[in-house]
Amino acid sequence: MAELSPGFTLIDGQPQTQLSVRDRGLAYGDGLFETLRVANGFIPLLEQHLARLHRGAARLGIEYDAAQLAEELARLAVQLGSGILKLILTRGDGQRGYALPQPQQPRRIVQVAALPAYPASHAEQGIRLYPCATRLGQQPLLAGLKHLNRLEQVLARAEWNDPAFAEGLVCNQQGEPVECTVSNLFLRLEGEWVTPALDQCGVQGVMRDYLCMQLAAAGQSVSVRPVTQAELLASREVFCCNSVFGVWPVIGLGNHQWSIGPYTRQAQALAQQVML
Amino acid sequence: MAELSPGFTLIDGQPQTQLSVRDRGLAYGDGLFETLRVANGFIPLLEQHLARLHRGAARLGIEYDAAQLAEELARLAVQLGSGILKLILTRGDGQRGYALPQPQQPRRIVQVAALPAYPASHAEQGIRLYPCATRLGQQPLLAGLKHLNRLEQVLARAEWNDPAFAEGLVCNQQGEPVECTVSNLFLRLEGEWVTPALDQCGVQGVMRDYLCMQLAAAGQSVSVRPVTQAELLASREVFCCNSVFGVWPVIGLGNHQWSIGPYTRQAQALAQQVML
Numbered sequence: 001m002a003e004l005s006p007g008f009t010l011i012d013g014q015p016q017t018q019l020s021v022r023d024r025g026l027a028y029g030d031g032l033f034e035t036l037r038v039a040n041g042f043i044p045l046l047e048q049h050l051a052r053l054h055r056g057a058a059r060l061g062i063e064y065d066a067a068q069l070a071e072e073l074a075r076l077a078v079q080l081g082s083g084i085l086k087l088i089l090t091r092g093d094g095q096r097g098y099a100l101p102q103p104q105q106p107r108r109i110v111q112v113a114a115l116p117a118y119p120a121s122h123a124e125q126g127i128r129l130y131p132c133a134t135r136l137g138q139q140p141l142l143a144g145l146k147h148l149n150r151l152e153q154v155l156a157r158a159e160w161n162d163p164a165f166a167e168g169l170v171c172n173q174q175g176e177p178v179e180c181t182v183s184n185l186f187l188r189l190e191g192e193w194v195t196p197a198l199d200q201c202g203v204q205g206v207m208r209d210y211l212c213m214q215l216a217a218a219g220q221s222v223s224v225r226p227v228t229q230a231e232l233l234a235s236r237e238v239f240c241c242n243s244v245f246g247v248w249p250v251i252g253l254g255n256h257q258w259s260i261g262p263y264t265r266q267a268q269a270l271a272q273q274v275m276l
Numbered sequence: 277m278a279e280l281s282p283g284f285t286l287i288d289g290q291p292q293t294q295l296s297v298r299d300r301g302l303a304y305g306d307g308l309f310e311t312l313r314v315a316n317g318f319i320p321l322l323e324q325h326l327a328r329l330h331r332g333a334a335r336l337g338i339e340y341d342a343a344q345l346a347e348e349l350a351r352l353a354v355q356l357g358s359g360i361l362k363l364i365l366t367r368g369d370g371q372r373g374y375a376l377p378q379p380q381q382p383r384r385i386v387q388v389a390a391l392p393a394y395p396a397s398h399a400e401q402g403i404r405l406y407p408c409a410t411r412l413g414q415q416p417l418l419a420g421l422k423h424l425n426r427l428e429q430v431l432a433r434a435e436w437n438d439p440a441f442a443e444g445l446v447c448n449q450q451g452e453p454v455e456c457t458v459s460n461l462f463l464r465l466e467g468e469w470v471t472p473a474l475d476q477c478g479v480q481g482v483m484r485d486y487l488c489m490q491l492a493a494a495g496q497s498v499s500v501r502p503v504t505q506a507e508l509l510a511s512r513e514v515f516c517c518n519s520v521f522g523v524w525p526v527i528g529l530g531n532h533q534w535s536i537g538p539y540t541r542q543a544q545a546l547a548q549q550v551m552l
Contacts, residue, residue, distance in 0.1 A: 009297050011297065016297075017296065017297050017298075018294035018295060018296060018297065019294060019295065019297050019302070020293065020294060021285050021287065021292075021293050021294065021295050021385055021387065022293075022387075023302065024430075025302045026295070026299065026301045026302045026364065026366075026424070027309075027364070027424070027426075028305070028424065028425075028426035028427065028429070028430050029304070029305030029424055029425050029426060029427055030426070030427065030430050033303075035372075060427070060430070060431070061434060084372065086372060088302065088303070090302075095389075096311075096360065096362060096387075096389045096392075097392075097433075097458070098426065098429045098430050098432075098433035098434075098457060098458065099433050099434070100430075100433075100434050109297055111297065111298075111372075113371075113372045116372075116373075134417060135417070136415075137413040137414055137415030137417075137418070137477075138413055138414045138415075138449055139412075139413030139414075139415075139428070139449075141410060141411070141413075141428070141431060142413070142427060142428075147427055148302070148303070148304065148305055148427075149304075149305050149425035149426070149427045150303075150304035150305060150306070150374070150425070151304065151305055151306060151336070151418060151423055151424075151425045152415070152417070152418075153304070153374045154300075154304050154306050154336070154374050154376075155336070155417060156374075157373075157374035157375050157376075158337060158374075158375070158376050173414055173415075181374055182373075182374065201413075
């Protein structure tokens with residue numbers, strides 16, 4: 001089986017790297033995406049990725065062939081062995097104007113990338129968060145979805161270049177911590193884990209959902225609710241997580257410091273179990 | 277001079293209709309657009325369009341050659357004679373991840389379209405607004421800009437198919453009227469015009485800005501401020517406007533009806549002056 005190189009792209013199943021300028025993904029960000037980690041020819045949490053895609057497509061009214069997509073991803077994962085598959089699902093081409101094309105011909109794009117070369121120290125010794133000034137807009141209709149309207153993340157990520165910050169903390173319009181630019185946040189507060197609610201803004205990460213389940217199964221209480229800045233600073237342990245890097249302990253935000261505790265190491269081990 | 281057909285597209289000055297799948301306009305909606313009406317080889321309000329693009333690019337940190345762009349648009353307008361030029365300016369290609377590419381190579385896309393075939397009755401006898409349930413998110417960092425993150429407009433426009441509604445009214449998270457899906461809103465209230473403030477959400481239309489100036493120059497007071505649903509229903513006259521269709525009197529929203537008054541006809545005449 002030929003190895004796939006970074007940059008290899010399938011558009012609707014055909015190898016190509018160009019697409020129609022009429023695609024509504026370009027015109028309006030009218031679509032969704034998923035970033036899929038591939039290990040040993042397998043995509044961890046694939047069911048959860050596909051479920052989130054399905055929720056997003058239902059919300060946006062994008063009709064697509066879910067079975068065909070799942071089959072293609074599984075086949076590419078075997079060919080790739082190890083790396084990243086980035087999936088973009090758009091509503092396909094449109095004419096001028098916001099009205100939905102009739103019929104819709106959604107377009108699926110799968111791009112191959114290498115696994116990011118994160119320093120091992122991020123997982124082992126923890127990371128510092130840059131305190132982003134960019135705040136997430138309040139939009140319950142799109143909250144939780146991994147859609148293509150990502151200017152807020154672009155603005156937040158553009159705030160820092162210093163590699164001393166591996167991630168950035170992003171708050172909502174009220175200044176309450178919601179997530180990081182590419183990962184979700186967990187806080188250890190008074191005997192339980194808390195992760196910010198994502199019903200007004202933010203992306204509902206599949207690793208977050210997986211950890212909520214697995215931590216609960218391991219006897220840890222996990223609350224999903226709004227979180228204040230004071231609670232974040234008062235928390236005993238903090239970590240961020242996504243399906244590509246797993247769990248990174250958070251050891252700093254501005255002048256504030258945390259140490260890495262046993263509960264974070266437990267979460268990290270649970271993440272590792274599903275990433276192999 | 278050859279006539280340009282609808283669908284003709286220039287990407288960075290070259291005739292083509294495909295673009296790189298790595299464009300950040302597709303990946304994140306990382307870019308801006310302008311819809312330019314061309315009449316007699318000329319683009320009305322071109323300076324205002326270019327100024328809004330410039331504001332957006334400054335906000336997003338997209339560096340582009342503004343003189344080259346303006347020259348290209350003016351040249352295409354002459355060739356086109358009459359129609360629509362849709363300009364998309366993206367941050368260009370990127371690798372995986374939100375961080376800005378260094379250096380940026382922004383991409384400019386200009387697509388030719390025909391003038392929309394709106395019924396003459398829209399301008400003459402007025403239109404009805406569909407009351408969209410989709411509410412605009414609160415995001416002051418992006419408010420006013422004509423960026424490529426337009427899922428809210430897609431969702432709002434998807435709410436109705438009945439051609440009895442030529443436009444849809446869109447409110448903010450508090451339920452206050454902000455704009456329509458592709459146009460701005462003016463209300464005649466107690467001896468003055470009011471148009472909703474766009475500092476939290478909405479697109480700052482060039483025709484809106486032009487009319488604010490011209491109505492003031494014609495002796496009409498114009499306030500820019502938040503507007504309540506009650507004020508909209510209590511207003512004597514209502515119109516919506518953009519740079520493609522000018523001014524459409526609004527005569528209905530749900531069960532509510534308005535008649536077309538002299539102040540709306542005055543605004544319509546002012547819009548016509550700049551659209552010839």
